[in-house]
Amino acid sequence: MPEDRRTVLKVLSGVLGTGCAAAIGVPVLGALTAPAVRVTVKGARGFVPVLALEALPLDGTPVGIPVVVEAPEDAWSRLPPTEVGAVYLRRLPGEQGILAFTTVCPHLGCRIDYQPSRQHFVCPCHESVFGLDGQVTSGPSPRGMDDLGTRVVGGQIEVEFMRFKTGTARKVEV
């Protein structure tokens, strides 16, 4: 067989093979990586009522409260009212307002506990310790506890619940 016919057939096979692989591969990879740039789980949007203002201790003791969202979504599902997370609420001295922290540890995402006897927050996973103001006092956490926006509407405390990237010094919403 002439050598240039062999070459034509070789190139043709290569082109067609690559074309077929691309016809399958591009859509598959496109669909596979699509969730990277999508909001697939929708929890709270905006402020969520969590507690009656009068139920928050006057002496500044933190209270852990679950955050219930009316109709959170997970990909194809619309869920009934669900606890999507929790916050610590604390009254600041005088009329300075209310402080809210998410319970998610900014280190690697474990749930932070409050220890009333020592009046500080501790993450049980890697022993990061936070003061009542949320600042790191010891342990590996790269930043203080993440605070959340609050407001009081009709005697109800509302929290702007959101999640943040863990493990970084900067607080970035995810």
Added chain:
Amino acid sequence: MDGLHGLLDAVDRRIGHRRLLDLALKEEIPGGASWAYVFGSSALILFFIQLATGLLLATYYSPSATDAWASVAYLERAIPFGAFVRGMHHHAASAMVIIVGLHLLQVVLFGAYKAPREANWLSGLGLLGLVLAFALTGYLLPWDQTGYWATKVATSIAGTLPVVGDLVQRIAQGGNDYGHLTLTRFYALHVILLPLLTLVLIGAHLALFRRHGVTPSPAKSPEALSKIEQLWPTQLAYDAMFATVVVAAISMLSLTLGAPLEAPADPASNFIARPEWYFLFLFQLLKYFEGPLQIMGTVILPGLATTFLLLLPFLDSGPSRRLRDRKPWIAAMGLGLVGMAGLTALAVRSDNRDPMIAAQRVIAATEAARAKELAALGVPVEGPTHMLSADPLTRGARVFRQECATCHPLGDEVPEEIKGPELTGYGSRAWIRQVLRDPDSPRLFGKTKVSGMDAYAHLSSTDLEALVELVYSRRVPDAPPVEDTKAAALVEEHECGNCHDFEEAFGLDGPSLFGYLSESWVRSVVDQADAQHLYDQANDMPIFSTRLSERDRAAVVVFVLAQEALTPKDRWPSVDDPGPVPSPRIEPAKTSTPSGL
């Protein structure tokens, strides 16, 4: 280039890839490359396409009765390329059946199953069986109406087997009935067990093929056979060209048709189950055997055909591969093929001629479209079947078909005996205009005891429109009093008020027009049409307040009132409708669905 060659040399000394490549590419083909040999490689390529697309589907799919349909609908709706990849998986499955069929035919025509290649033949039949097993298990996974009902037929057939039937059926469906466990079971088979078995059998099939080499056409002369060509590049180029045609075809089908997704599986519905096109001949076969003969169609005939294929190399054991020396076997194969094609054609023809099936298909398409529309708002945790049957529009349509369609014509659905007014475009200006023009038309109140209203077809179009607007506007709570409308003088002149109440008085002979065509007015007709302020003595309609649940009555009212928005303009004879009007109660369907039923 020297650097690259040096690197490849070094790699080859370590892993020996050149010997492997040579083994793959320098396979010798006696008689040279041929288009007859392209089917096997295409089947292999289709298998890899199914692995790649199937992996993607598995990353989105959730095998549970409450989530499966919703997860597939989500992939189709929300994920870029999702519908395309699912379409590829669907059409590649069909292509696989065709290509494997052609491969088998080519092997039969060339007599390639003969000694010493019996094991090639048997491993190939095993792969054919796996292809069909993939098709059967995969069809159920979307948990939509077609998959659910067609697969139910298959497992029910298993249930009719003598002695072991019940046990086999329970094992196949994972319990006493279809549910979560059926899906998890079919999913595990489809994505783990069957692919593993297929890989093993493909390995065996290829190894046997390489052991014995290709079987050239029996028509080739010894001189032609003495010409030896290597696989690479000619045969491989043929293979690549054919595979490209196959991939292009399934890509086109995926882009244009996509993969079907019917409404979510509903055990309470009367969906007409049809298998995929390549199983239609088996489906048709079932129609011919009744009672105790049923096993002929389910087991015996398919079993005989399978046994024939398995035994073919041992039955046709002569040395000659020429067609004229194998006439009985070729004839038997041909007869089988003609039988399959004939049965398939009969199945398609009888479905296409059946008006019941056509009507069911319209209903199925409407419900599927509505289910997808609702799913876009998020599927509740109870699952999509519950979601759809709780939807007033869908539920109302079902109740209407059951309770109302036997008397009232609607769209294409005309009852055998019309006993009530046609409800196509009910509540629209066009419908009201027809009632004013000709209330005793056989399409309206002509077949009922309701009578006595004058026909106003002779009015000028301005006057008629004024009356239409008057009647149309009664449904809103703050409808202006008759005296304040353009129709005031006409109402006076034609003495409409002698029979019809326009205010909440309820003392006259004709039906009250207070709140006419509002949700509560229509509801009162559904509840009790013989109420004094409605059709009273002239009523023929059943009293539904005691016959249907509160929920069903509310749903049917939503459905009936949606007809104005759902009915295309040209469905009612008066097409000069002034145009769309915002309906005060009904959210019109977002997509244009076929009218009603």
